[in-house]
Amino acid sequence: MADWLAALDRRADLRAKAGLTRRLHARAADETVTDLAGNDYLGLATHPEVTAAAARALSAYGLGATGSRLVRGSTDAHHALEDALADWIGTDRALVFSSGYLANLGALRALVQPRTLLVSDAHNHASLIDGCRISGAETVVTPHADVTAVADALAAAPGRPAVVVTESIFSVDGDLAPLARLHAVARRHGALLLVDDAHALGVTGPGGAGAVAAAGLAGEPDVVVTATLSKALGGAGGLVAGPAEFVRHLVETGRTFIFDTALPPAVAAGVHTAVGLARAGDHLRAELAERAARAVARLAAAGLTVSAPDAGVISVTAPGPEAATAWAADCRDRGVAVGCFRPPSTPDTRSRLRLTVNAGVPRADFERALEVIVEVAP
Structure with missing residues (x-):
């Protein structure tokens, strides 16, 4: 009965020999370490206005959302945050998920229809990679930031629905994808463009609206934006933003939205305040x-x-x-x-x-x- 545990031990030994052991380190609230590892780019996680807004919502709503968004989990705080995000990013609507990871899984699955081709950058985040896999769609992985390779992949699948999948600011090396050129290629072939703007939202673009807005693509009908609320906004959760019809489709069919407990209202309220500070930041x-x-x-x-x-x-x-x-x-x-x-x-x-x-x-x-x-x- 313990054979499977012994097998896990052997695999752990192999990881250790390769220098790939990972360990959890507890962080105390009063830790004095200088943080160049977290993603709190604008220092908003501990901003007094943000924490005060979260505290008020915590007192009003309690610790958790108590249910999924379609049951009891949607609060005034969630809807106000979604309206603020859509206005900031420049899209018809935005939908908040409990994590950026789930937002990417849900968005990719919702974009796939029969015969869809996904064209994914080789440096994409694990959540995008997993989203492509879980979607069940054929996926072509193209060399990093190679617009010609993306064009070739789309040209090789004429008449098929397709989605070009990329980060904006890549999470490992921090470089910016050629978004305007990718969008031009996608549009020429009738494809959609999905951009994970996680590391750009709040950091780049007009009023911090992100790299999609900086590229002049905000609100384009063939562009879907995803992001996390845990980086420049200092909170937690994720978002998908785009045409109203697509957001409606997610609400009605998105499994990572429908069957997941909603983001805590206190976090939604704190992030909403952070959005205002980031826009003015x-x-x-x-x-x-x-x-x-x-x-x-x-x-x-x-x-x-x-x-x-x-x-x-x-x-x-x-x-x-x-x-x-x-x-x-x-x-x-x-x-x-x-x-x-x-x-x-x-x-x-x-x-x-x-x-x-x-x-x-x-x-x-x-x-x-x-x-x-x-x-x-x-």
């Missing part, structure tokens, strides 16, 4: 961009291989998975939290530290963190 976006440029300059000057970020994600190459793990651990021992990405979490064979810039971190702490990363580099 040009000064925060300017600070974030300045810090990202500063980080790249300092790390490159130390001889490290660093990505050129288009938003708040910075990738720093490590010699290998074990070196990346040790580097991240040494940083943490010195009071700096950084991300550590290794295969198979990376879209290639390269291990790296991933730094995410947080405009809410005190400037002196941010500068010190850069020095620590350089000092303990392998």
Whole structure:
């Protein structure tokens, strides 16, 4: 009866030998570590207006939504947040899910019809990859940010419904997809474009409306936008935004929406307040961009291989998975939290530290963190 547990132990040993062990680390509320690992780009997770709005809703509605959105889980807080998100992003409607992961699974499944072809970027997030798989549709994976390859894949399937699937700001290296060119190719072939704007919403675009808006594609009838509410907005949950007809289709058929307990109302209320702060947060976006440029300059000057970020994600190459793990651990021992990405979490064979810039971190702490990363580099 215990054979299956022994098999799991053997697989864990193999991961350990490859430097791929993962462990959970508890974070205390009063932790003093400088955060360059989380995704709170604008520092809104602890903003007093955000937490106050969440506290008021917590008192009014209780801890959880108590049901799925179609049963008892839809509250005034959810609807107000969806209206605010649609207005900000520039779409007909927006629908809030309990996570960005479920939003991507639901959106992709809802876009698939018989014979649909999905054309997915090789560097897409796991939620998009899993969404393509779960949809059951034929999926062609194209080289990263290769518009010609996308055009060739669509041309090879004439007359078939198709969806081009991409992130805007990619989650590992922080580079920006060629959204306008991808949309032009998709439209030429009668395909839809799905863009996961998770790492751009709040960080780029007019009023922080994201990379889709920055590319001039907001509200286009053949574009669907997904995102998480857990990054620049500092909360939790996910969203799908697009034409009203598509959102209606999700409400009526989307399994990851219909059969999932709704986002807690307190989180919805806090995120709604964060949306207003993000829209007015040009000064925060300017600070974030300045810090990202500063980080790249300092790390490159130390001889490290660093990505050129288009938003708040910075990738720093490590010699290998074990070196990346040790580097991240040494940083943490010195009071700096950084991300550590290794295969198979990376879209290639390269291990790296991933730094995410947080405009809410005190400037002196941010500068010190850069020095620590350089000092303990392998």
